[in-house]
Amino acid sequence: MIYTVTLNPSVDYIVEVEQFELGSLNRTVADTKFPGGKGINVSRVMKRLAVESNALGFIGGFTGKFVEDFLNLEKIPSNFVKVSGDTRINIKLKTEVESEINGIGPNISEDQLTEFFEIFQKMTREDIVVLAGSIPGTLPSSIYKEIIAVCKEKEIKVVADVSGDALKEVISEKPYLIKPNHHELGELFNTEIQSVEEALVYGKKLVKQGVKHVIVSLAEKGALLITENNSYVANVPKGKVLNSVGAGDSVVGGFISAISKDYSIEEAFKIGVAAGSATAFSMELCTKQKIEELLPYIEVNEVKGEER
Numbered sequence: 001m002i003y004t005v006t007l008n009p010s011v012d013y014i015v016e017v018e019q020f021e022l023g024s025l026n027r028t029v030a031d032t033k034f035p036g037g038k039g040i041n042v043s044r045v046m047k048r049l050a051v052e053s054n055a056l057g058f059i060g061g062f063t064g065k066f067v068e069d070f071l072n073l074e075k076i077p078s079n080f081v082k083v084s085g086d087t088r089i090n091i092k093l094k095t096e097v098e099s100e101i102n103g104i105g106p107n108i109s110e111d112q113l114t115e116f117f118e119i120f121q122k123m124t125r126e127d128i129v130v131l132a133g134s135i136p137g138t139l140p141s142s143i144y145k146e147i148i149a150v151c152k153e154k155e156i157k158v159v160a161d162v163s164g165d166a167l168k169e170v171i172s173e174k175p176y177l178i179k180p181n182h183h184e185l186g187e188l189f190n191t192e193i194q195s196v197e198e199a200l201v202y203g204k205k206l207v208k209q210g211v212k213h214v215i216v217s218l219a220e221k222g223a224l225l226i227t228e229n230n231s232y233v234a235n236v237p238k239g240k241v242l243n244s245v246g247a248g249d250s251v252v253g254g255f256i257s258a259i260s261k262d263y264s265i266e267e268a269f270k271i272g273v274a275a276g277s278a279t280a281f282s283m284e285l286c287t288k289q290k291i292e293e294l295l296p297y298i299e300v301n302e303v304k305g306e307e308r
């Protein structure tokens with residue numbers, strides 16, 4: 001079984017405003033709500049690709065109920081620990097540009113954390129754990145390290161889609177896959193990454209540090225997959241971006257789905273990129289049909305010679 005862990009789920013409130021004016025009353029031209037949080041998006045994308053997963057994490061309140069009901073409706077099994085505060089609402093403001101306000105998340109008690117860790121007891125080495133998203137304010141920043149320690153004992157593969165300090169912590173644990181975007185990769189090395197070539201240099205450093213697979217997404221500029229023996233570069237298809245929320249999560253969901261179906265690493269990478277772009281070109285998360293439509297427009301090439 002693939003378990004996705006979203007410590008800090010959300011209701012994503014997507015608001016469209018024409019000519020937004022700071023400090024004034026603005027009215028929406030459209031708004032929608034979706035369950036969010038990185039692991040939850042990964043589970044939803046995998047479901048669309050007919051790969052089962054179990055969504056774990058902490059939810060609470062009326063917003064938590066919205067998330068749980070939505071997953072039930074999509075027949076995605078979940079086993080969330082219930083907390084007393086409300087699951088956060090993340091605002092995604094679409095004007096001429098996209099802006100986001102992500103909440104800090106509800107309080108999580110010691111007992112609730114213990115309950116969460118108990119779920120890992122039944123996992124086995126055939127399982128995969130996807131750790132994704134931010135850490136709620138009341139949990140220690142070492143939480144991902146603690147989860148990985150439990151996974152290591154059981155020889156469970158760990159995928160991590162996290163950023164900032166959490167990413168630093170996770171890298172030292174040598175996960176199976178990480179997927180920073182180019183900003184997150186740059187932040188890790190205190191630099192700015194603008195191109196695929198620059199991303200390759202820093203992505204390779206992470207593989208040298210023991211991460212098995214590094215996917216670096218660079219939005220419209222393409223994506224990279226770096227493994228111990230090879231590096232691959234992919235273009236992304238051209239299209240109109242409607243809503244990029246969840247695009248990165250879709251790359252992870254697409255890649256893991258394909259790996260779990262024993263596709264080659266290049267093919268899995270291509271499906272991941274197609275899923276990312278299919279989400280970016282949709283109002284909601286990608287569908288299988290949209291992914292399949294985009295696949296012919298994506299080329300994956302091995303990076304050869306010196307550059308490798």
Ligand SMILES: Nc1ncnc2c1ncn2[C@@H]1O[C@H](COP(=O)(O)OP(=O)(O)O)[C@@H](O)[C@H]1O
Nearest residue numbers: 181217218219220223236247248273276277280
């Ligand atoms: N402008 C775009 N055109 C085509 N695909 C895009 C675009 N922006 C994002 N994507 C797709 O979404 C993926 C993730 O986007 P990116 O912005 O790099 O990551 P994140 O969403 O994690 O910040 C990309 O690899 C690509 O497949």
Ligand SMILES: O=P(O)(O)OC[C@H]1O[C@](O)(COP(=O)(O)O)[C@@H](O)[C@@H]1O
Nearest residue numbers: 036037038090133134246247248249
């Ligand atoms: O946990 P964080 O880092 O605050 O991110 C949560 C947000 O990220 C998302 O999972 C989208 O992530 P991506 O756009 O990076 O794929 C939203 O659904 C959610 O609001």
